[in-house]
Every structure is written in structure tokens, then in C-alpha cells.
Amino acid sequence: MDEPAWLDEHELSAWQAFLATGAIINRLVEQQLKDDSGLSHSQYEVLVRLSDAPGGELRMTELAGAAFTSKSGLTYQVAQLEKAGLVRRRACPTDVRGVIASLTDEGWAALRAAAPGHAALVRELFVSGLSREEFAGLTSGLSALLGRLSVRTG
């Protein structure tokens, strides 16, 4: 109907802020993890997802769905993590095609070692410096957004 071709002032500044914060924060987090633990952000995410799963293991597809990466991207990252000894691959007992990625002891150790620095940075960048209301507003906006998006991705 009346769809203007450009974003208006409010939309634009919100959108720009969204892009900018995402870019900056991602870069800083990436940097910190690399320097501090030798892990990329995606690798760290994979470890976190695995550690959240019962037994510290998950099928590749579930892992790709939970993390924010494509199937091929996940294959690559898991290969890297396996090379580093942090993750092991097992065959899935109920499906010959399936592959189960599973945290090794070294994987757990690496995660425990990396977590405090990561948590501190996330708190510094993302939580502190916002008032309680700002943080609450941000959180509810983000989760509404996420709910909306989940519908779209099916």
C-alpha cells in the first residue's frame, strides 16, 4: 500500500544501530576469544551447544540448527575442533548416516578455561552500562524479534 522506498529516520537509525552494534561486538568477542583461548567465536559456540546437551553430545544437524551456521560450515568447524582434540565424532547407533559430535575431556577443559573471560567481556559490552530498564527493553525487543523470525524460518 503506502510503502515508502526508503526507511524513515527512526527506522534507519535503529537499523544502523542494530548493524553497528552487531558488527562491533562480534569483532571484539572474536578478538578476545582468539587471543585468550585460540578459539574462534563459532567454535566457542559449538562447544557451548554441546556442553548444554545431555552427555555433551549432539547430532550434526541439531548442532547446525542450534548454532548459526550452515551444514557445510559446521562440518568444517567440527573438523577443526576434532583436529584440536576438543571434539570427537561417533557414529549414531540408530541411524547409520548420522554423526554424533561429542565433547572430549579436553573440550570440557577448554570451555571451562575460556568461559570466564568470555563472560566478562559479554557483560562488559552487552550488560553493564545499560540501566535496568534499557536492558529489559532491549531484551524484550530482541526476544520478540526472535519469536517473529522463528516463525519465518519455519
Added chain:
Amino acid sequence: MDEPAWLDEHELSAWQAFLATGAIINRLVEQQLKDDSGLSHSQYEVLVRLSDAPGGELRMTELAGAAFTSKSGLTYQVAQLEKAGLVRRRACPTDVRGVIASLTDEGWAALRAAAPGHAALVRELFVSGLSREEFAGLTSGLSALLGRLSVRTG
């Protein structure tokens, strides 16, 4: 002083929502621009920054600062855009080292052609589906965050 090693429940879910929304939205935007205009998101951003600047031109460094990319990344993207005829490079009159990227007529046209679809998608993903309060909360949270981050990067 009492810095827990892990994020608590609220921090974690907000952080995850932030990462997830960023990843999903970026992917969808990337896709739409590619399909619709043959531009990547970073290329589109470069065009937008140039179009915002007086005369449609900007020094490389200013462009890299305004967009969300490294210097080398920008060199690459501008080279692509130049190959496509959307951007021209000029020497900077006041500084021999300087390079000025400048929108061509084709660049303006490409931007005008791409903008409506992009704006519509951003509105669909990012604006609509949120109540006025949610959007306001999200916006103020994001800009507070951005202000905080600018201090850190400055």
C-alpha cells in the same frame, strides 16, 4: 569483584537472542539483496554510505570507518564495485596518498533500484511485528549500547 564465570539465565538468553537475531536477519538480508539486485550486503552498505556523503564521495578510510569492515576488506569491495561500474576512484587533491571513492550514475541507479526491496524487508523483519513499546525499547537499548561501544573503540 564477584564475577561469576558464566552468564546467568537472563544475561545468557538476552545474549543468545542478540546473536541469533543478528545471524538470521543478516542472512535473510544478504539473500534478498543478492537475489534482487546482485549486491552483497556489504556492497549495499558502501553504496549507502557514499550516497549519504556530500557529492556521493568519501575517502577510503572514512568509508571503512563508517561501514563495518576492515581497511583491506573495503579495498576488496570497492574493487568489486568499480569492476561493476558502480563506483569510481579518484585521487585526493589534498593528499597524494588519498583515494576518493565516488558513486557513478550507475551506482546511484543501482542504489535507487535496490532500496525499495531492501527497505521493505528490513521493515518486515525488524520493525513490523513489534509493538510500539517494544520497538522503542529495542531502539533505546541499541543506541545506549552503541554509545557505550563508541567510547570503547574511540
Added chain:
DNA sequence: CCTCGTTGGTTCGGGTTCGAACAACTGGTT
């Protein structure tokens, strides 16, 4: 049993990104 459409995971090719190293230049200081 046997299709046959679907799913799981890897491989491959190409494009994108980054940081470090580099060379050319600037502007201020002595």
C-alpha cells in the same frame, strides 16, 4: 520386497574476510 521422495553429512569451488607487512606520504619538530 521395491520404489521413490526425503534426509544426513561431506566435498568441492568460489567468494569474502581479516591481520600483518609494506611502501609512500604527511605534518610537526628541531
Added chain:
DNA sequence: AACCAGTTGTTCGAACCCGAACCAACGAGG
């Protein structure tokens, strides 16, 4: 004038990531 710390933009090597193509295996319906 000669220096020198800092800036500018590019190049290079490596890592990363994605989509498409692919093969093997599932499982529902005949």
C-alpha cells in the same frame, strides 16, 4: 632542511563460510 612518528591504501597469505552437487541411507506406500 632533515628527521620521525603516524597515516593511507594496497597486497599477500591464510582462514572462513556458503550454496550446490553429491552419495548413502532412511522410511512410508504400494
